[in-house]
Amino acid sequence: MLNKNISFTAMDVITSVYNYFRPRILGMVVALLFLSVMVVAIAFTGWPSLDQIPQNLEDQSNIEGIGMLIFTDFVVPFEILSIVLLSALMGAIYMAKGDDNQ
Amino acid sequence: MAVENLAFLIPLLPALAFVLTFFLGKKLPTGGAIIPIAAIATSFIISLLITLNLLANPEEVVHYSYSWFAMLNIGILIDPLAAVMLTMVTLVSLLIHIYSTGYMSHDKAPSRYFAETALFTASMLGLILSDNILQLFICWELVGVCSYLLIGFWFHKPSAASAAKKAFLTTRIGDVMFLTGIVVLFADLYKMFNGVIPDGVYILRFDEIFAHIPELAALNSNILGMEISHITLITLLFFGGAVGKSGQFPLHVWLPDAMEGPTTVSALIHAATMVTAGVYLVARTFPMFIAAPSSLMVVAYLGAFTALFAGTMGIVMNDLKRVLAYSTISQLGYMMLGLGVGAAVGAEAVGFSIFHLINHAFFKALLFLCAGSVIHAVGTHDMRQLGGVAKVMPITAATMIIASLALTGMGIPGTVIGTSGFFSKDAIIASAYLFGETTGSWIPYAFSIAAALLTSLYIFRLIFMTFYGKPRTDYGGHESPASMTIPLSILALFALLFGGLTSKTFNTFVSETFVNNFVNMDISSLATLGGYHLAEHAGHEPMLILWMPLIVALAGLVIAYLVYGLKIVNMDSLVSRNNPIYKLLYNRYYQNSLFTNFFSVKVIYEGFAFAGRAVDRGFDWMVNWFSNLTLEAGESLRQFQTGKVQNYATAVITGVSLLVILVKVVMEVL
Amino acid sequence: MIPIAFYLALAAIIFTIGLYGLMTQRSGIRVLMCVELMLNAANLNLVVFSSYNGDLTGQVFALFSIALAACEAAIGFAILMSIYRMKDTISLETINILRW
Numbered sequence: 001m002l003n004k005n006i007s008f009t010a011m012d013v014i015t016s017v018y019n020y021f022r023p024r025i026l027g028m029v030v031a032l033l034f035l036s037v038m039v040v041a042i043a044f045t046g047w048p049s050l051d052q053i054p055q056n057l058e059d060q061s062n063i064e065g066i067g068m069l070i071f072t073d074f075v076v077p078f079e080i081l082s083i084v085l086l087s088a089l090m091g092a093i094y095m096a097k098g099d100d101n102q
Numbered sequence: 103m104a105v106e107n108l109a110f111l112i113p114l115l116p117a118l119a120f121v122l123t124f125f126l127g128k129k130l131p132t133g134g135a136i137i138p139i140a141a142i143a144t145s146f147i148i149s150l151l152i153t154l155n156l157l158a159n160p161e162e163v164v165h166y167s168y169s170w171f172a173m174l175n176i177g178i179l180i181d182p183l184a185a186v187m188l189t190m191v192t193l194v195s196l197l198i199h200i201y202s203t204g205y206m207s208h209d210k211a212p213s214r215y216f217a218e219t220a221l222f223t224a225s226m227l228g229l230i231l232s233d234n235i236l237q238l239f240i241c242w243e244l245v246g247v248c249s250y251l252l253i254g255f256w257f258h259k260p261s262a263a264s265a266a267k268k269a270f271l272t273t274r275i276g277d278v279m280f281l282t283g284i285v286v287l288f289a290d291l292y293k294m295f296n297g298v299i300p301d302g303v304y305i306l307r308f309d310e311i312f313a314h315i316p317e318l319a320a321l322n323s324n325i326l327g328m329e330i331s332h333i334t335l336i337t338l339l340f341f342g343g344a345v346g347k348s349g350q351f352p353l354h355v356w357l358p359d360a361m362e363g364p365t366t367v368s369a370l371i372h373a374a375t376m377v378t379a380g381v382y383l384v385a386r387t388f389p390m391f392i393a394a395p396s397s398l399m400v401v402a403y404l405g406a407f408t409a410l411f412a413g414t415m416g417i418v419m420n421d422l423k424r425v426l427a428y429s430t431i432s433q434l435g436y437m438m439l440g441l442g443v444g445a446a447v448g449a450e451a452v453g454f455s456i457f458h459l460i461n462h463a464f465f466k467a468l469l470f471l472c473a474g475s476v477i478h479a480v481g482t483h484d485m486r487q488l489g490g491v492a493k494v495m496p497i498t499a500a501t502m503i504i505a506s507l508a509l510t511g512m513g514i515p516g517t518v519i520g521t522s523g524f525f526s527k528d529a530i531i532a533s534a535y536l537f538g539e540t541t542g543s544w545i546p547y548a549f550s551i552a553a554a555l556l557t558s559l560y561i562f563r564l565i566f567m568t569f570y571g572k573p574r575t576d577y578g579g580h581e582s583p584a585s586m587t588i589p590l591s592i593l594a595l596f597a598l599l600f601g602g603l604t605s606k607t608f609n610t611f612v613s614e615t616f617v618n619n620f621v622n623m624d625i626s627s628l629a630t631l632g633g634y635h636l637a638e639h640a641g642h643e644p645m646l647i648l649w650m651p652l653i654v655a656l657a658g659l660v661i662a663y664l665v666y667g668l669k670i671v672n673m674d675s676l677v678s679r680n681n682p683i684y685k686l687l688y689n690r691y692y693q694n695s696l697f698t699n700f701f702s703v704k705v706i707y708e709g710f711a712f713a714g715r716a717v718d719r720g721f722d723w724m725v726n727w728f729s730n731l732t733l734e735a736g737e738s739l740r741q742f743q744t745g746k747v748q749n750y751a752t753a754v755i756t757g758v759s760l761l762v763i764l765v766k767v768v769m770e771v772l
Numbered sequence: 773m774i775p776i777a778f779y780l781a782l783a784a785i786i787f788t789i790g791l792y793g794l795m796t797q798r799s800g801i802r803v804l805m806c807v808e809l810m811l812n813a814a815n816l817n818l819v820v821f822s823s824y825n826g827d828l829t830g831q832v833f834a835l836f837s838i839a840l841a842a843c844e845a846a847i848g849f850a851i852l853m854s855i856y857r858m859k860d861t862i863s864l865e866t867i868n869i870l871r872w
Contacts, residue, residue: 062828744868
């Protein structure tokens with residue numbers, strides 16, 4: 001449903017655009033600066049030729065390999081990680097629960 | 103084991119005694135006096151044995167030298183000169199320590215006293231034993247510190263505290279000159295080796311210094327438009343140190359004030375040992391002095407002048423110890439004169455001077471200890487309140503009179519009858535006559551004769567005012583305990599007999615101090631280098647010259663007896679503030695006021711105050727400026743600390759991006 | 773065959789989006805989401821390099837990283853809840869007690 005009372009002047013547009021951008025402009029500029037640095041870095045880096053990669057084209061699935069690795073080479077970090085995860089969860093629950101009174 | 107191997111114990115034992123007494127003395131009876139006494143007695147025995155060995159064979163000096171670092175060493179050298187000094191210092195120190203057990207018995211902190219005197223003895227012995235000029239300087243400063251501590255022993259008395267400061271600061275002027283001399287000497291010697299010094303060569307050791315005297319004499323510098331030989335410069339700077347330490351004009355002003363300390367300290371440090379360090383220094387470096395044109399002349403003139411100058415002030419002082427202090431200055435002047443006349447008599451001068459030094463140590467220590475005995479018993483040291491003490495304290499009076507006879511040098515020329523002062527002082531005066539004959543300058547001789555008259559005058563004035571006649575005030579008083587009278591008697595024995603018994607041996611013994619297996623100096627060739635002509639016919643002075651000192655001494659005695667004993671001349675008209683000469687003398691030629699009131703207060707204090715204010719303002723301004731800067735910078739910079747995480751994140755990201763760009767740019771450009 | 777640079781560019785873009793959100797968003801939850809986004813961009817890089825190198829270690833590492841991201845998210849939300857209880861808001865604008 002169109003309402004004829006609603007109308008925008010150019011100034012309103014500019015103001016609203018300005019109000020939208022004003023708190024964001026610094027973030028935008030910095031983000032773009034960072035992006036440009038990254039893109040330039042990626043684009044101008046001589047990556048190794050693509051012939052050799054990816055090597056396992058036939059077997060696209062790598063779940064098996066990852067599983068093997070986790071339970072062989074990385075079993076200790078894996079266990080430690082489980083403890084970290086558990087304690088983080090306990091900590092989170094403790095913090096989020098707050099006092100019993102509330 | 104040969105006793106020579108124990109030489110290192112001589113200074114070490116008193117140093118150990120210092121530590122023990124300092125920490126344990128409070129728990130022991132009489133402040134632990136037994137520790138330093140035992141230590142110094144052992145040192146004395148070792149020194150005596152070494153001296154006796156050396157006497158039999160003066161060429162075989164005791165010398166140990168150890169590398170300290172680079173081209174410097176520490177070492178022990180006991181040649182005849184050091185040996186007699188060692189024996190004298192340990193003996194006098196031992197007697198004074200024994201005496202002090204009685205004298206300091208009423209004091210609150212005897213352990214501190216004994217610790218400090220032990221430290222003093224150790225440093226003095228170290229000074230004498232040094233085989234190099236640097237070690238000598240270190241010990242020289244140490245004895246200065248001990249002197250400061252002991253003058254200010256009763257530091258709760260403002261006069262003692264300020265006297266200690268004055269002594270320390272005045273001698274400091276001399277010390278700085280001495281140090282400058284060492285620095286110049288070191289620089290010259292270092293240059294002579296072209297900076298390459300072989301192992302085992304220690305360039306500040308005396309043998310090394312003496313070996314380079316001719317080269318030092320050849321070096322010339324232009325100072326204030328005058329061509330001056332380096333050897334003269336160095337020796338004059340050394341002599342500056344000696345002037346400060348030995349209380350020669352014009353740096354003598356501290357010595358009379360130093361009497362604020364305990365009397366025993368005055369006896370030990372400011373009469374017998376420390377003040378002679380300056381004389382010892384000149385004697386030790388005598389080969390340098392005699393090779394230096396005009397240095398010995400300065401020594402002779404200044405010594406003679408000091409002897410006379412101090413004597414004139416001695417005759418008007420009313421304080422028992424002050425008279426003795428001026429007497430000490432006067433006698434030190436004689437010792438310096440004795441060295442100075444080396445310009446005419448060569449190495450024998452060292453013998454005369456050191457002989458007088460040793461004899462002076464005995465009789466001056468005795469005089470001070472007697473004075474201390476009187477003060478201890480009577481409680482005052484104003485002579486005007488004393489009189490007739492001889493009746494109360496016969497032993498003290500007798501020893502004091504013996505000491506006075508030794509001081510004035512009573513004896514019959516041409517015989518071996520005489521007090522010890524007679525043999526040494528008259529030898530110096532006779533050499534001064536030779537000096538006049540050789541150089542044509544009679545001023546030192548005239549001064550020394552005049553000073554001899556004054557010596558006799560002031561010391562017998564003291565005797566008559568103190569011991570003779572009737573008591574002027576009601577002072578109780580009693581003879582001092584045996585611990586005090588026994589050292590007095592021993593010293594009196596030495597004052598009476600030492601000179602007569604040893605005079606010939608002593609002079610030859612000490613005069614040979616520069617010919618041995620450590621150094622071998624040809625003094626007469628060095629004298630030629632310095633442009634001095636040594637007299638050839640010593641000992642053939644006219645009869646009148648030999649009798650002259652005795653005549654003036656007797657004249658002084660007679661005058662003193664007439665004026666102060668019989669009182670046939672009324673002194674009241676002379677002794678008044680209206681008499682300009684008396685006023686001048688009593689005010690010590692206004693030199694003290696000049697130094698203290700004008701120089702110290704006006705120039706130094708006000709100058710420093712002004713400079714200090716200016717610097718203060720400058721610093722104030724600078725500090726305020728910095729603080730304002732910091733405050734303002736902080737005020738504006740803290741706006742960035744918004745406390746919002748996102749702002750920080752933004753800053754971090756910006757920073758990283760810019761850093762990457764910067765690194766890239768730098769790498770591309772370079 | 774997709775060149776590696778494209779993957780990396782994608783990761784960079786995702787990362788930048790997260791970055792932008794981190795710097796501009798006021799709500800704590802949104803900021804946390806942005807952080808997750810950045811983490812995942814990093815994971816993407818890990819997987820890409822791992823895949824192109826033929827070494828599975830990087831992918832295992834990405835798995836660990838995801839687990840740690842879960843921890844981080846849990847703790848982060850717990851902290852936000854605590855803040856909410858204290859201040860009745862989770863707007864990061866108002867949390868500036870570390871200010872001067």
